[in-house]
Amino acid sequence: MVHIQNFTDASSLEPHWGYADRVVPCTNDAGSCKYLDVVYHSHDLGMLYSGIFWATIAGMLFIWTLGRRLLPSRRADEELLVPVRPVRSSPRGGIERLQHALSASARRYLLPDFARPIFGRTTRLQVLSLLVLTGYLAIWSFVGIVYNKWVTPVKKMPGVYNTRTSLGPWADRVGTLAYALTPLSILLSSRESILSLLTGLPYQSFNFLHRWLGYIIVVQSSLHTIGWTIIEVKLYQPQPTVGRDWIRQLYMIWGVVAIVLLFFLFALSTPWAIRLTGYEFFRKSHYILAMVYIGACIGHWDKLSCYLIPALIVWFMDRGARLVRTAILHYTVLPGGEVAFGPAKATTALFPDPNGDVVRLDFVHPHDAWSVGQHFYLCFPESSIWQSHPFTPLSFPIHTDGISCGVQHSYIFRAKSGETKKVAQLARTKLQQAGADAPLTAVILTGPYGETIATHLTQEVNILCIAGGTGITYVLPVLLGLAYQPRSVKRKISLVWAVRQIADIAWVQPELDRIRQLAKSIDLTIRVFVTRETEAQSTMCEKTRYTDESKSTSEPVVISESGETSDSSSKTALPASDPREQPIHRHPDLNVLVKEFVNDTICGRTSVYASGPGRMISELRSIVAQCNDGSKVWKAEERYDVSLVCDDRLEW
Structure with missing residues (x-):
């Protein structure tokens, strides 16, 4: 102007x-x-x-x-390890019923995926x-x-x-x-x-x-x-003088730079570009281009810096807070009184798999316990200090006693490509060098982050855990936490886990054993589905039920890597099955399993905890939405109040 x-x-x-x-x-x-x-x-x-x-x-x-x-909300983590009031048998009050009825109606219509393409x-x-x-x-x-x-x-x-x-x-x-x-x-x-x-x-x-x-x-x-x-090169006259003088101005040069950078940001953030260049390249280039773009916008029109400078401040605060979090977790006082930065040392186990080796990390680190459902970003400095990846601990967040004072961390992840593949290769090399000893891997933590799902784990809620592959890490802490609560005879709890082969159960064998030890406090049904092995290759029970009154007294069934039953030196041990049950060698029918679980509940609402491939989460959203009925919840039929808590980080 x-x-x-x-x-x-x-x-x-x-x-x-x-x-x-x-x-x-x-x-x-x-x-x-x-x-x-x-x-x-x-x-x-x-x-x-x-x-x-x-x-x-x-x-x-x-x-x-x-x-x-x-x-x-009343927090379930406040109920852990302390007495709690029993499951209510009286109907909910009008306001509370209305709240749950509205929530159920909203989930029915708003939970499913929309226009996926x-x-x-x-x-x-x-x-x-x-x-x-x-x-x-x-x-x-x-x-x-x-x-x-x-x-x-x-x-x-x-x-x-x-x-x-x-x-x-x-x-x-x-x-x-x-x-x-x-x-x-x-x-x-x-x-x-x-x-x-x-x-x-x-x-x-x-x-x-x-x-x-x-x-x-x-x-x-x-x-x-x-x-x-259009205005400067067409509507204003005379041309081309006006257009040429306009584009030569410094503010316009910065404007051209800004729009070009913005298109680069857009192009590199598309799914096909991320698949082509890799997620780490996308993430780092996104940071750099975004900051330069904001600087170019200031050069184009500095009179609107009131919007752009706060954006830069927020970004630098975010990066600074990450560094502070990491420093708090890893700067410790050494025996000599010196303060130093030291990574955690994790024992490493490697599970060979043609679809991508699975790595398990276990270590104890001194810090406050996180909440069930939260995750950490792990950096492996022996491989690269410039990358970190989000992982959910499969261990229950509780302080350990003894010499190694701290919180137990356990992680599993499948090494397909990129940084995780480098970590698996490093673990294999260390295993070859260490022989029978478990090798140690340096780990730098940042976190915890994410949703606290402990608020859902009250005794009044039935729990259905569904996991696919390494998604078991998200639901295992839920079950481990429930095992610490006083038993409720009316509550129903079930785990559905889909694995590619029977040997995959060895990933989390210590946790399954722990759940078995604590199973007297909960009424738990476990169903494991083997999706890529035939019945001749492996043996798996469809259902193992733990109760106070009836517990399996048979010795564990031990499955070798070849699929043959062997002694306890094999990798995978499972509780013996009821001989009337048939092995499950197929993908789980989630529609049948979820609706069967909901219909069989005695009383109370149901929370479905899920983690796995994207298509599984999408399917569960539709199924859980169909199970909700606000009008029936208003009539005190609480089984039709079904929520879904899922780990959607696999879609990042």
């Missing part, structure tokens, strides 16, 4: 936040003055609407946080949140702009006219909103998430909105660029 104003005859300059100062009074022709009125008024409204947008977000977060403080494995609730945000932004993109056209003469060029339209004010509006959304995008991507502290939602719950908000910013920036390109 600077080049069409007459600064020579100006009596004063009128400041406008986030825009160029305006010359007053306007001494241009009537059409240009009217156009300038529309431009500055629309921009001022745009800044106001951006403030309203952020005030709306702040208000929603305030109400959400206040609700969490005023109406906290477009949004991926994303629930309807997340897509609904995106649509609400998009609609809200669409309103602020168009409201308050006077839509008109003004044809004005070009000074000292008779017969040559500029065409001024509301395309300019509208292009400015979407550009302003793109800047205003930048700090929100950074907030949604933060691992040390302020949003998680306020809402209680795990940081990965915001990944979907972060990705699609980035797409919205790409669209807004593109429309802003296209709009002003």
Whole structure:
């Protein structure tokens, strides 16, 4: 707007936040003055609407946080190892029944995946949140702009006219909103998430909105660029002089740099690009390009730095908090009194597998216990200090006694490619060198992160755990925690685990043995499905039931790697099966298993805990949604109140 104003005859300059100062009074022709009125008024409204947008977000977060403080959930981890009140037999109160009925109705319609080819494995609730945000932004993109056209003469060029339209004010509006959304995008991507502290939602719950908000910013920036390109190279005259002078300006050079970087960010974040270049390249390039992009945006229009500088501050706070977390976990006082940084030393076990070797890590580390459901980022400095990966501990978070004082950590992961494959190769080399001794692997921890699912583990809830492969790490702590609670005769608990081969059970044999020892406190049914071995290759019971009254007295069935029964020196030991049960050598029918579990419950709600391949999680979302019925829950039929708690990190 600077080049069409007459600064020579100006009596004063009128400041406008986030825009160029305006010359007053306007001494241009009537059409240009009217156009300038529309431009500055629309921009001022745009800044106001951006403030309203952020005030709306702040208000929603305030109400959400206040609700969490005023109406906290009863935590099951407070029940562990202490007496608790028995399962209630009386109906719930009206307000509580209404709350659960509404929750069940919402899950029925909002839990399943929505338009998977477009949004991926994303629930309807997340897509609904995106649509609400998009609609809200669409309103602020168009409201308050006077839509008109003004044809004005070009000074000292008779017969040559500029065409001024509301395309300019509208292009400015979407550009302003793109800047205003930048700090929100950074907030949604933060691992040390302020949003998680306020809402209680795990940081990965915001990944979907972060990705699609980035797409919205790409669209807004593109429309802003296209709009002003049309204006400067077509509508303003004379051409090509105006267009050439416009693109040579420093702010425009930075604008070109910013839009090019933004398109690189978009291209490299697509699923096909991540598969082509690898996740680690995507992550690091995303960090670098994003920071340079924000710097280019400041160079393009520094008057809107009020949005961009906070975005940089949030990003650096996130990175700094990660370093502080790691330092707190690993800086310890040595016997000589010195303070030093030292990684944990994990004993390593390797389970060869043609589909990718499985590595198990076990170590004790001195720090506070995490909550069931949370995960840590593990870095293996012997392989690379520049990469870390999220893993869920399969051990129950409780302090150990004795010489190795601390919390027991146990992890398993399948080494397919990249960093995990390097760790497996390193473990194999150490095993060959160490002989019979278990090798040690250095591990640097950062965390814990994620959702605290202990709030769901009350005695009034029936528990169904479903896992696929290494997803067992997410549900085992749930079962181990339940084993510490006083027994409830009405509660039903079941584990469904799908493995490729019978030998895979050796991954978590100590934990299964521990559950067997503690099984007197819970009524537990275990079903293990072998999906890639025939009946002739392995033997597996469909169901092993533990109760106080009837417990298997037979010796464990020991399965060798060849599938033949052998002695206890073999890798996999399982409780003996009821001879009437048939081995399960197929994929589990989750639709039948979940509905059968829900229909067989005596009383109370049901929580389904699940972790595994993406298609399994998507299938479970639809099945659990069908099991919910708000009208029946309102009538005190609590079995139709079924929730799903799943580990969706496998979709990252």
